[in-house]
Amino acid sequence: MFRRIAAALTVATIPVSLLVAPAQADEPTADEPPAATVVPVQVTGDPAKRFNLVILGDGYTTGDMATFRQNVDRHLNVLWSIEPYKSYRSYFNVYRVEIPSKDSGVSCDPGPSSPKRDTPLSMSFWSGCRSDGVQRLLLMDNAAADKYAALVPGVVPANRQILALANSTMYGGAGGTFATASGGNALSALISPHELGHSLGGLQDEYDYYRRGVPGGPYSGEEPDSVHHTLLTEPQMLQQRKKWWRWLGERSEAGGRIGRHEGGMYFSQGIWRPSQHSIMKSLGYYYDQVGREVMTQAISRKTSLIQDATPAGTIGADRVLWVETLHPVSHPLRVSWTVDGRFAGDGHDLELRRLRLRPGRHTVSVRVDDPTDFIRDPDIRASFAQTRSWTVDTSIRTSPDTATPAFTTTTPTDQPVGADSVIYAETTHPATRAPRITWRINGRPVHADRDLELSDLPSGTHLVTATVGSTTKTWTVDAVAPTVTVETAQPPAKDQLTLRLNPADDRPGNVVAEFRVDGDGWYNYYGWPTDSNSPFLFTKEGTNIDGLIYGKLAAGRHTIEYRAVDAAGNHAEPRRVTVTLD
Incomplete structure (x- = not known):
């Protein structure tokens, strides 16, 4: 989207212990909206020792709040399907802040002359309702966002990321000190990781335009500071050991080969990026290895090993x-x-x-x-x-203590874990003896220290227990992969193709479907950009939607692979269908 450069106000926080129940703002006066409610979505540890994702809603009335919850669930499940968030989701606490709005929707949606709505965060499209603004640049009142984020106990700006979702189906978002995204657009769940790439990782846009449909022109500056843009050739990167030289030649996680692809930072010529497409260029693809490395570092900096x-x-x-x-x-x-x-x-x-x-x-x-x-x-x-x-x-003798073996923090037990996950448990610390955890999978003892690595479990539901002292913790392991069916349709001329994926799972939670064409990068299936209920459309020229081309596919025979990812992180084995476009 856009990396918005904006100063954020610091905020006083409420220094209390780990949140265990929803927290509410003070009672409103007659002229104020109803009190906001903080709901812990995922709490993996003390917020002072975790990276905290605070998700705010704007333009959701009390009657819209169920929609906000659904939007948050979809955004998170898409986020957890993308590396490095998938591997490091346990580093995050996630809180949902429900702020009932006086009006439903946000300002200047869909046009700059559309109504301005009375909402807690004053979110608006068109760069803040400017007639000369950019339609998809979704801004908000940062001071108001700070105020509502401060309701989350124990969370401070240094270990916090704010993501604000607008009650809108129009495509849009922004990155910067905070991140914003449309809550209900077909592509909206992909806007969030893109904007977090800006806000959290400092990644730049890889777009070769600033205004859609208008090429960005040649870049004439010096070597950019951006770690994923360069003027260097591949031999120069290797010789000088600069930029992404360590990744050159590898197959990109976003498809194609990591090398030198022209365009980026809003310029169409004279500057190069690592991959043909990644989430910083085309929503739907993963981060490539260069972006993933930056995001892994960014997440790691927010916590302490x-x-x-x-x-x-x-x-x-x-x-x-x-x-x-x-x-x-x-x-x-x-x-x-x-x-x-x-x-x-x-x-x-x-x-x-x-x-x-x-x-x-x-x-x-x-x-x-x-x-x-x-x-x-x-x-x-x-x-x-x-x-x-x-x-x-060795001359010191340790005095006996009264600490007894017990659990302190563990992998949350209230939701199933995936078949290839790591389950952890921490214990108390008696001075002269180390508590031993007895781990069992379906009643069978297995050897592990504080981390139990799951692997090679047969399909089905399994129970993992950990016992220390007189206390036992139990986790449900979801080793049932999600399912996904495919529907393809073509007219008699076979000059176009529609693709519909229907993911499903045996447990609650949003299921993410993905597809890739001819071995290219996996692409999130979101339906169609203008309607999440419509199938994805392939044509030889593609379809122009707001200046971007979707579904361009050359004539000929193609293999489309498809799969799904459930809320526990289980992947379905890819299946494939072969199609021909005349």
């Missing part, structure tokens, strides 16, 4: 050292211990008595890092690693 640890200082050799970490959904972090520089073990606890240290003083350190393949630069990946160190004095 080490969430808590044994207090620093000098301790006895009969003590248990411990560390609590974050827990990605897709893989465990790497935790390694050293004593005087030598490897001493891995895992979240280190029982010093088992090491039988020689008399004297020793230095014990722990290092936590993320072995993700999403960050290719080893120096950047290493920069996110965190360490803690302690001095161990």
Whole structure:
């Protein structure tokens, strides 16, 4: 969309403990709208130690609030289907702020002369209802957004991202300090990750135009600061080890090959981007590896790999050292211990008595890092690693404590987890003994530390339990892939093709359907840009909608693959259909 440059006002927050029930604003006066309600959608930990996504609604009356909830559900399920959000969704707390509006809808929708509506965030299209503005540039009152976001207890601007959804079916959004998106447009759920690419990751638009239908012209500036735009050739990137040189030649997650594709930053010539299309250029595709790497770094910067640890200082050799970490959904972090520089073990606890240290003083350190393949630069990946160190004095004896083994934080148990997820559990920390978690899958014991990696489960529903002390936690594992059926239709001339995908699942939640053509990048199936209930249309020239071409497909034989992703993150195996366009 657009990267909006706007100053955001800081905000005082309410420093209370982890939110466990909806919170409401103060009672309104006669001239004020009804009180807003904060609803926790996903809470994975203390908001002071998580990255918090606060979703505000604007232009939703009390009668529209069910629509707002549906829009949020769809936006989130699409977001969680896209990497790196899929792998790191456990780093997020998500809160929905329901703000009843006096009027339904937002201002200047669909035109700059359309009514201006009385809404809490004053959202408006056309760059704020300007006759010379850009239709899809959706602005709002940042101060009002700050005020409502401040209702979420324990969340501060430094670890918060605001996403505001407008009650509108018109395409639009904006990025910047905050992100905005249409709530009900067919493409709206894809606007959110695009705008978060701006607001959270600092990514630039890869559009080769500023106003649709008008080529952006040649770029005449110096080498841009943007990590995903360049003037360099591929040999120059490799020789100078700059920009996306580490990814060159690989198949792009957004389709095609990572190389040098002309156009970006609103210019059509003289500047190049990594992939033919990615979500920063064409809504529907994934981030390519370059954008995904930036977003992984951005999410990681908002949190701390080490969430808590044994207090620093000098301790006895009969003590248990411990560390609590974050827990990605897709893989465990790497935790390694050293004593005087030598490897001493891995895992979240280190029982010093088992090491039988020689008399004297020793230095014990722990290092936590993320072995993700999403960050290719080893120096950047290493920069996110965190360490803690302690001095161990074998002459010190640790006093007994009264701490008993129990769970502290775990993977939420109120929603099913996917068949390939990581389930985690953290415990209390008695001083001289490490609690042992007994994990079971369908009653069968399995070995794991604080992270249980699920894999190779047969299709069906499974139960995972974790027991420590006298407490047991239970998770339902959804190992049933979603289904998706396909409907294609062509006129007798076979000069066009309609594609309709019908995803479904055995559990509640929005199901995301995707397709790709001839092995290109997976593309989100949203229906048709102007109507989510209409099928996607392919023609040889494509269809021009507001200056963008959709569904252009050359004459000939094509293979269309399709699949679905359910709310738990399970992918259906791709199926395919072969079509011919004459």
